[in-house]
Amino acid sequence: MIAFDDYARHDGLGLADLVRRGEVSAVELLDAAAARTEAVEPALGAVVRRRFERAREEAQRIDRDAPFAGVPFLVKDLLGTLQGEPTGAGNRLLQRVPMPRDSELVRRWRAAGLVIAGRTATPEFGLLPVTEPQIHGPTRNPWSPGRTPGGSSGGSAAAVAARIVPLASGGDGGGSIRMPASCCGLFGLKPTRGLMPTGPDAGEHWRGFVSEHVITRSVRDSAAALDATAGSDPGAPCAAPPRPGSFLAELGREPGRLRIAFSARPLFGHGPVHADCSAAMRRAAGLLATFGHELEEAAPPVDAQACALDFMTIVAVETRVSIEQAARLAGVAPKADGFEAETWAVGLLGRAISAPEYSAAIARLQLAARQVALFFEQHDLLLTPTLAAPPLPIGALAPSAAERGAIAVVNALGAGGLLRALKVIEPMAAKTFAFMPYTALFNVTGQPAMSVPLHWNAEGLPVGVQFVGRFGEDALLLRLAAQLEAELPWFDRVPSL
Secondary structure, eight states, X not given: OOOHHHHHTSOHHHHHHHHHTTXXXXXXXXXXXXXXXXXXXXXXXXXXXXXXXXHHHHHTTOOTTSTTTTOEEEEESSSOOOBTSBOOTTOGGGTTOBBSSOOHHHHHHHHTTOEEEEEEOOOGGGOSSSOOOTTTOOOOBTTBTTBOOOSSSHHHHHHHHTTSOSEEEEEESSSTTHHHHHHHTOEEEEOOTTSSOOOSSOSOSGGGTXXXXXXXXXXXXXXXXXXXXXXXXXXXXXXXXXXXXXXXXXXXSOOOSOEEEEOOSOSSSOOOOOHXXXXXXXXXXXXXXXXXXXXXXXXXXXXXXXXXXXXXXXXHHHHHHHHHHHHHHHTSOOOGGGSOHHHHHHHHHXXXXXXXXXXXXXXXXXXXXXXXXXXXXXXXXXXXXXXXSSSOBTTTTSOOHHHHHHHHHHHHHTOHHHHHHHTXXXXXXXXXXXXXXXXXXXXXXXXXXXEEEEEEOTTSOEEEEEEEEOTTOXXXXXXXXXHHHHHSOOTTXXXXX
């Protein structure tokens, strides 16, 4: 088996090159990933389902000419389906429900040579920016085990940061690739809406807010994975603009002189911004100025509070859909005991929201997207902090005792409308959006956005910065990311876990 130090010093493309040259086998790489999993999982809680035996069989049949030939890979336990295996979604009903087929994105990952070693933790239905599902317990940050790795792709980010695998999958419906990338010192790109396949069993997730991709240690792994998987599949409800011939080849091109706006003003909800996050953004802005880019302090003129409330309206309705779908797949009636109390309460709220309310929220967010598009006619990119705080302590976003009591009453009565009267959900949502005020707007607009690990604070915690591009300009973001990676490399920064 390859020594761990040799395994960990390569990114995914580097490991695949070793396989192609015959210096190591795919099975040996899988064994290294399995050994690392067993070594760190007691402290981490990132991998919720191991599939090493099946993966070992699959590793013996990989195409050595594939871009990620034989590279161990982990798939977030949400959305992506593997034939004959559960997609648990952090929910107790789904843990033993086999899926009928591979999703199209999983099929493309396999075709790229990735060997799926297991599934990673997610909060129930991906609802939170932390990863603390009751069914599995909290996932911990390799940089500081008392803190969150972010969410909802927290299991994937923790596993990559801990060097279990060089890349893992994520899904981003409100920041769920970018937020854990920030918390774990990794690179995370949310692709443009319509660039990634969503079939064959779904058209779009959360009104098109969700894009799936990967969390990586290197920019080139993200670009190569995009080359291998991008492109709509048959019946897709929308498609992104034409892509370049190769995202990986784009990394060799200079981004040119860019007009970059920067701002730490919250774009969703409201709340204080930690000094470390503002400092990370301003440090990045200073570096960009030395590259010759034009910097201006400015932000899209959106109503942050209204956007957050409308987003919450849509997510509440979509949560009710997820609850009913999970119960149907499990062959049971939807009941409170199949779900976490907070999830069930949000679903009750979703059931109480009328069709006109839902439609009006969509319309208002679409108008906000128009405002954002006009802003990007004057700027090539927007730079913000990725999050408003460094990684939070485990449990920081959990409901208070009073909130739990009110939720229990509402759930017992089955009265979603009562949540509004008691004003329970709004404060909980406000606390959540105060942590993540920069990411969700660009799920609404569908624009590509990335978190880049350029800063560590005095406590040694990673603090990412976010860059947002125009719709369809993923390649420009990747070119800039490569420029930043060359100037402030992060690949060899390793947590002490």
